[in-house]
Amino acid sequence: MESFLIKGGVPLHGEVTISGSKNAALPIMAATLLTDEPCVIRHVPDLSDTRFMAQILQSLGATVKFKNGTLNVRANKIRGYADYDLVRKMRGSICIMGPLLGRLCKARVSLPGGCIIGARPINLHLKGFASLGAKIEIEGGYVDATAKKLAGSAVFLGGRAGSTVLGTANVMMAATLADGVTVIESAACEPEVVDLANFLNTMGAKISGAGGPTITITGVGRLHGAKYEVIPDRIETATFAIAAAATNGEIMIHGARADHLRAVLDKLNEAGVKIENRGGNLAVRRNGKLKSADVTTLPHPGFPTDVQAQLMALLALAPGISIITERIFESRFMHVSELARLGADIEIEGPSAIVKGGRPLSGAPVMASDLRASAALVIAGLAAKGTTQVNRIYHLDRGYENMDAKLRKLGARIQRVEENS
Numbered sequence: 494m495e496s497f498l499i500k501g502g503v504p505l506h507g508e509v510t511i512s513g514s515k516n517a518a519l520p521i522m523a524a525t526l527l528t529d530e531p532c533v534i535r536h537v538p539d540l541s542d543t544r545f546m547a548q549i550l551q552s553l554g555a556t557v558k559f560k561n562g563t564l565n566v567r568a569n570k571i572r573g574y575a576d577y578d579l580v581r582k583m584r585g586s587i588c589i590m591g592p593l594l595g596r597l598c599k600a601r602v603s604l605p606g607g608c609i610i611g612a613r614p615i616n617l618h619l620k621g622f623a624s625l626g627a628k629i630e631i632e633g634g635y636v637d638a639t640a641k642k643l644a645g646s647a648v649f650l651g652g653r654a655g656s657t658v659l660g661t662a663n664v665m666m667a668a669t670l671a672d673g674v675t676v677i678e679s680a681a682c683e684p685e686v687v688d689l690a691n692f693l694n695t696m697g698a699k700i701s702g703a704g705g706p707t708i709t710i711t712g713v714g715r716l717h718g719a720k721y722e723v724i725p726d727r728i729e730t731a732t733f734a735i736a737a738a739a740t741n742g743e744i745m746i747h748g749a750r751a752d753h754l755r756a757v758l759d760k761l762n763e764a765g766v767k768i769e770n771r772g773g774n775l776a777v778r779r780n781g782k783l784k785s786a787d788v789t790t791l792p793h794p795g796f797p798t799d800v801q802a803q804l805m806a807l808l809a810l811a812p813g814i815s816i817i818t819e820r821i822f823e824s825r826f827m828h829v830s831e832l833a834r835l836g837a838d839i840e841i842e843g844p845s846a847i848v849k850g851g852r853p854l855s856g857a858p859v860m861a862s863d864l865r866a867s868a869a870l871v872i873a874g875l876a877a878k879g880t881t882q883v884n885r886i887y888h889l890d891r892g893y894e895n896m897d898a899k900l901r902k903l904g905a906r907i908q909r910v911e912e913n914s
């Protein structure tokens with residue numbers, strides 16, 4: 494297994510270009526299953542998760558070529574069955590279910606199970622499919638969804654923690670080929686849902702309202718092939734901005750979308766980070782000393798759960814008390830005990846982490862537990878004095894394209910090594 498060895502204390506300087514969004518690319522890749530015609534998707538980040546999704550599409554019968562960020566898919570003839578070994582490795586693969594059901598009127602997909610950040614049920618996805626007329630059966634760890642023909646209907650997708658991103662994506666994809674009109678209420682408003690809707694519309698779907706809580710899908714007889722470019726990754730953008738602030742550096746971020754990051758930019762501003770939009774690029778530097786700030790994660794346009802861990806690493810450096818409340822995933826605080834190994838003073842009280850910031854961090858070996866926790870540990874390691882070894886960075890490789898190379902270009906002393914070297 495590989496680790497990062499980071500010699501911290503070097504302010505980041507220079508320019509970085511943001512890759513395509515992982516969480517937009519995955520459902521867009523799945524959506525190519527809705528047509529038998531070729532699709533070309535550009536700006537797909539080269540990550541273990543996207544490579545894995547490409548394998549899933551192949552295993553379902555599609556021809557896939559993925560090179561230099563461009564994905565060519567042709568799902569001429571496909572089967573509607575995805576087994577446990579495929580789905581368990583990546584929870585996001587559940588988003589193949591909507592397209593399979595939409596195109597074939599049947600899908601048999603292994604239940605994905607939970608992951609380290611929470612239980613991650615799919616009850617809302619299934620409720621949505623059932624509203625479209627699918628019969629749902631769960632047996633032997635598999636969900637079987639079948640229908641003679643899907644029929645549009647009103648679907649309410651609000652759940653315990655609010656909207657569901659992949660649930661909205663799944664129901665929207667299935668509804669594109671249903672008879673009649675589907676209205677999704679309490680839909681997820683994330684930019685990745687908008688990107689998927691834009692791609693589906695490019696394929697000939699009739700979707701309006703994406704980006705707001707009510708999405709209307711008028712079913713069409715068939716979808717055709719399309720060319721499309723994925724939006725930049727807003728979580729990668731936030732991660733680099735926070736890394737620059739944590740090291741007291743100054744960087745220019747190219748290819749990012751500030752309009753996808755309002756809550757993050759607002760919170761960083763409150764924490765003493767100055768971010769300016771200069772001709773579509775984001776200039777990031779500190780605005781004096783870091784300040785404590787309170788934050789609660791919420792569905793979009795609220796503060797994203799996928800930036801909670803990285804912000805915590807930054808607030809550990811800000812003098813004063815910050816309260817970070819996680820409202821989306823029940824156990825997304827695995828990074829707290831690892832940040833403590835670097836000297837951070839953080840206590841967990843129910844869904845909140847109380848960060849007593851301002852203590853100097855010093856390097857230590859730490860263990861990555863999930864994708865965004867890994868990013869938080871890298872940020873803390875870059876800011877800490879001495880050497881930090883972040884182990885199990887395969888978590889990080891799931892969602893950040895060339896993170897070590899991009900950081901090195903910004904002057905960071907970071908190396909990828911074998912864990913025991």
Ligand code: EPU
Pocket residue numbers: 516517519585611612613614615616617618619652653654655656657658659660681797798799821822823864865892
């Ligand atoms: N939920 C339900 N029932 C469902 C579905 C979700 O109760 O049927 C709950 C979840 O347990 C959670 C909340 O609803 O409490 C929101 O989960 P959501 O369904 O929105 O998450 P997701 O679609 O499975 C995507 C991203 C995650 C990101 C979340 C929230 C992808 C591939 N994954 O997951 O990304 O954290 O939305 O924004 O798009 C990451 O990139 O690190 C990551 C975990």
